[in-house]
Amino acid sequence: MENGAESRELVRIRIDMDLEWKFARGWSFGEFFRQFKGGNIVGIKCPQCGRVYLPPRPVCGNCYEEMHEWINVSDEGTIRAFTVVYNSITDPVTGRPRKTPYGMALIQLDRSDTLLNHYVDQIDLSHLAIGRRVKAVFHEERRGAMSDIAYFRLLEE
């Protein structure tokens, strides 16, 4: 290579990330998952505006009020937004490409005021609509994590 020339072959340096984090569940997720493992889905209620939140959190962001009251919410709810995803990403949990297509929805569980982001068992768009009712389907073995819900099943209209 003559002096002064830069390289024509461009090098890329591969580095694999191999880090692990241990997240604390704290009192909020600790209680949520304790209930969850036992089959209850619980929300936390703002004493001021009365909104029932999923997931649990220390304060209601709108009112800046501490929340302590747990409310049992239903495992059934209503679709408020939906999509069918065709584009695969590397799953941030497994590190492998996620299988597509899959249905997703923002679901308002009965007695809660926020929407839960989860899979639905339907990839036919003609069956998905805002307002459709769904019910959570749990894995047989429960580990006390959100992934215990396998997906939401569309209920008959």
Added chain:
Amino acid sequence: MEPARVAAVGVAQTIYEPFKRMTTAEMVYEAVKGALTDAGIDISEVNYIVTASVDLWDGLTASNIAVTEVVGAVMRPEVRVASDGLFAAAHAFMLVASGHHDIVLLVAHAKGSLANHFAVSNWTFDPIYQQTLGMDFLAAAGIQANAYCELHGLNRSHLAGVVVKNRLNGSRNPVVSGVSSISREDVLGSPVQAYPLSVCDCSPATDGACAVVLASKSIAGRFKRPVWIKGIGYCQDVHYLGDRTLTESEALIRAAQNAYKMAGVTKPQCEFSLAEITEPFSYQELMWMEGLGLSEKGEAWKMVESGLTMLEGKFPVNPSGGLIGGSPFIIGGLARMAEAVLQIRGEAHARQVPGASKALVHGTAGPCGQSHAVMILDIAD
């Protein structure tokens, strides 16, 4: 320029400890609630929020998402400075000094024990020439410590003096949990991690949050115990370790010059009641003292050995215990600021420096102190 009139009017810290059993939101809420209470204000009075956190240490994309609600940033402005808390403090100072915002809430949070701190720090080094060698903050600090000791004829015992002092101070600091005092022999007997640094020369990985409320001069009258920010400065050095003069910190010298100029400080050796210095590693307290102009080059160890920098000494350094005494990385500089505010208010209890009225506060980020922030706090405006 005319020093802007900005005061710290409320501070709070969570307990600093490893493997804190709280979510980041729970932890930060505790600090924010404490600081608002301390200032005697309601969240609705806060005009702007500045947070400090770094994604890769938190294992989250945009990790300020985790704290949006608990810092009161719902339908309020928030900005995140992804660095040590004192850099965020410098930015918060400018927000108030701009005249646009009267009350700014400043929050730093970190979970040092969430991941392997040094493994994460490997990702700070450029991926081309340094990261793949396995370089991390520990190895880099080892090189710097060795070079510094070699240049000034110091040995591990000189560094141990800092550890003994900061662990003793930390053990007296109620916001720190699980730090015990240690003898020089035990420090010297502890296993070497990166020569000449032993386990005890490295600050422990701890979790916590620190919140500070800043207010403008125009409204500071309503607060009982304002502590005034008289000057700030920050500066960053070049990156490649082989490009740097590791035995002294030009970036710190410049950061301090800027802060001193703003504050009208001309003799740093004799103007402060105390200094709070961010020392992820023991030797750094010595190096940063020199960079801050508190001592001649290579002589800071004498101030430690003579007891001058002990809590009972004439010029206490890190009465809080510093990072070696238990405060977490990233919060580092902001926790130093919180301690200085408590000292100036006379609320430091067992670690109170008598008559503390003016304090020097320091924060650092990056390998071997690549970037530094300096703040001067004063009881008088």
Added chain:
Amino acid sequence: MAVIGTGQTKHESRRDDVSMQEMLREASQACLIDAGISVGQVEALVIGNMELFEGRALPEMWCAEGAGFSLKPSLKIATGGTSGTSAVIAGYYQVASGVFDVVMVVGFEKHSEGNTGTGMAFTDPMWDRHVASAAVGNFALSISQYMAHRGTTQQQAAMAAVKARRNACNNPYAHLQMPDLSVEDVLNSRMLAYPIHLLDMCPTTDGACAIILASEKVARKVCPKPAWIRAAATLHDQPYIGDHAERLVTMRTLKEASRRAYQAAGITDPLKQLDVAEIYDPVSYAELAWYEILGFCKPGEAGRLIEDGVTAMDGELPVNPSGGVLSTNPVGASGVIRVAEAALQIHGKGNKRQVPDVKTALATGYGVYSWADVVILSSSPQ
């Protein structure tokens, strides 16, 4: 205070010829040349970047010297998609404080070096990480609501996508330049997540953009046509995607931030009073939603606005002459580019993408899940 110079790299899908640090340098140098000052005259640096996309921790440690800031003050701002605009607003306050007279803001991203979809998905590990479907999935959910409530059609969204890529042809720095793109092409492109087609979505881009902010005193001295910052507003919102019934439909943060900014800048009728807008449009549908939220039209009328060409280059309010985020998306830079392009229009340096006689320009930023930044620039300081 004013923007006195702008500079950017040629934005591409992959820049193997430069490292991250070297890429910042291109933007910084271009910006210094544009401003006609030396790096020695710039006192401090603010960097905007989403470090997790490149797997970096404290990337400013390596990259700041690329912008020319060795042994100088440097800070990094990271707030998701708003990182760029947030960095600009941070620089704005730094100059306003009087601590610095001249500050450079550099935003950058090198998406090709990481995995953006996964980088986006590091949401709460306790809650939705196992279902996280990157920006596309989140947008798709919000868009299903937007379409249901506003009656917006896929064709109308595709028109926004076409406008962006055609405008980009006038911008030599833009990533996706597609002079012949048609609405049919967009609708026939691969479905990523219903109703978002590949060509409805912003690309992932390698690129950097810099601006220089200066105090009034300095700006008047060194810049013939400063782009004065008349208002800067930022607002954040609740963190989980499900915390709001209708995020994209109502986006209360952008609505309120723009209201505050308009008020500060004396704008009561944005469609008439703004001469150009550079808005952060990560997906075609969002551009339409923002029209309504920014007050360019009434709710539900955005589709008509795009159909009537109101926001086209020759329309009443040209939106994104640069091609927008839909054409160029190095995330940390995207917000800086919005402000740079808005300033460039006031500087009168838009060349082929110049809108005639720009006096007032709007720039916005958007970040997960609904953070909003609004900046208004003007050819006059008051």
Added chain:
Amino acid sequence: MYTDGQESKEFIAVRLPVTFNYAAGRVASRFFQDLRNERKIMGKRCGNCDRVLVPPRLFCPFCFCDTAEWVEVSREGVLEQFTVVHCQAKHYPFPPPVIYGLIHLDGADTQLLHVISEVKIEQVRKGLRVEACFNPVATVPMFYISHFRPG
């Protein structure tokens, strides 16, 4: 599967399984090719401050100007600063002890960071003369220099 799971009631362990590919840029690419193909260590000279930067850079970090010509520097030099890492972690290139050194190669004006091997720890000192050893088949370009050893 590493996931949100059973680790304990109080903590959830999570990993970030992502691969990154960093562009070295034209200058570093040539540096690596010269190391691999010709076992030459190249630097670049700054036309302004005259420093020979090793490893080479597109621009001088001190002067912010483009570097001028390529300069071959010696494979030998002086160990200026070092540490010995005794802990085990996955990001280190091999099991402890790992000796990291900043090496001032003859003809260079900056120091090169690398590892020192083939030496007894007690022999490592500032001022030690060292030479580069090469491994053209390394998977990581920085390890085209496998290590430095006393020379």
